[in-house]
Amino acid sequence: MNTIPTFETNRLLLVPVSLDDVASYQKHFVNYDVNRHLSAQVPWPYPPNGVADFFKNVLLPPQGKDRWSWGIRPKDEPSEVIGCVDLWRHGTPENRGFWLGKKYWGSGYMTESVAPIMDYAFENLGFEKLLFANAVGNVRSRRIKEKTGARLLEIKPAAFVDPQYTHHEIWELTKSDWDVFRKKT
Ligand SMILES: CC(C)(COP(=O)(O)OP(=O)(O)OC[C@H]1O[C@@H](n2cnc3c(N)ncnc32)[C@H](O)[C@@H]1OP(=O)(O)O)[C@@H](O)C(=O)NCCC(=O)NCCS
Numbered sequence: 001m002n003t004i005p006t007f008e009t010n011r012l013l014l015v016p017v018s019l020d021d022v023a024s025y026q027k028h029f030v031n032y033d034v035n036r037h038l039s040a041q042v043p044w045p046y047p048p049n050g051v052a053d054f055f056k057n058v059l060l061p062p063q064g065k066d067r068w069s070w071g072i073r074p075k076d077e078p079s080e081v082i083g084c085v086d087l088w089r090h091g092t093p094e095n096r097g098f099w100l101g102k103k104y105w106g107s108g109y110m111t112e113s114v115a116p117i118m119d120y121a122f123e124n125l126g127f128e129k130l131l132f133a134n135a136v137g138n139v140r141s142r143r144i145k146e147k148t149g150a151r152l153l154e155i156k157p158a159a160f161v162d163p164q165y166t167h168h169e170i171w172e173l174t175k176s177d178w179d180v181f182r183k184k185t
Contacts, residue, residue, distance in 0.1 A: 003064065004016040004064050004070075006070075007116035009112045009113070009115070009116060011074060011075055011076075011112060012074060012075060013073040013074075013075060014070040014072060014113060015073055015081075016063065017069045017070065017084065019060070021081045024079070024080050024081040025081050025084065026050075026051040027101075028081070028082050028083065028100075029084075029101070030046045031101070031102055032044070033102050034100075034101070034102060035161050036161045037099075037134070037135055037165070038097075038160065039158070039160060039161070059086075066090060067087070067088050067089070068087045068117075068125070069084055069087075070084065070085050070086075070113075070117065072084060072085065072100065074104075082100060082104050083099055083104065083109065083110070083113070085097075085098045085113050085114060085117050086098070087117065087130075091131050093170060094132050094170070095121075095132070096117075096132050098110055098113070098141075105140065110144055111144055111148065114144065114148060115185075118130070118173070122175045122178055122179075129172055129175065130172070130173045131153075132150055132172075133169065133171070134171075135158070135160050135167070136165065136166075137164075137165055142169065148173070148178075148181060149178055149181030150172060151173075152170075153171060153172050155167050155170070156170065
């Protein structure tokens with residue numbers, strides 16, 4: 001595994017995930033209000049050992065090669081992983097995913113988290129552009145793209161944990177758009 005950096009923002013530490021994080025990840029992730037916005041590939045009801053199996057079989061084997069996952073830890077609660085940001089080299093079509101435990105929504109934590117990770121993707125991982133996706137109707141996720149310089153490309157049919165979601169929005173963030181956005185912030 002290649003070494004993945006830890007990032008520090010005003011309020012957060014972004015630390016590459018490890019098996020030590022399974023319990024707190026599970027505590028904040030296994031909640032229908034979080035999961036319903038995710039791809040229908042995510043099982044619901046979520047299996048009891050689902051997070052441990054996901055770490056061992058999906059998340060950790062490619063970590064640092066063509067997948068990168070950071071656990072979000074508040075500086076005032078550094079032992080808690082309260083959310084996660086993932087990048088994938090080979091998009092499906094998106095190259096980034098994220099979630100945050102419900103009680104932490106609405107404080108700007110995800111906007112704060114994605115900034116150093118976008119810097120790293122463009123400056124160190126060699127991405128020239130990143131594709132993002134969210135369910136049409138997932139306003140919180142959409143806002144993060146809008147606020148950070150991404151452009152809406154298209155809307156296509158897609159399946160989510162919540163069957164009321166039937167389409168997703170595909171967004172693009174280019175390296176040059178990110179550079180322009182960063183100079184303004
Ligand atoms: C999508 C999700 C990660 C958003 O997280 P979040 O931390 O609440 O999002 P933000 O960082 O943009 O913060 C949201 C609000 O916090 C408020 N806020 C408070 N303090 C703030 C600060 N210091 N900086 C920025 N925003 C702040 C703002 O009002 C902001 O709303 P606005 O963008 O309309 O102005 C979260 O809702 C989530 O995990 N949802 C379920 C899973 C999911 O949808 N994942 C994505 C699938 S595509």
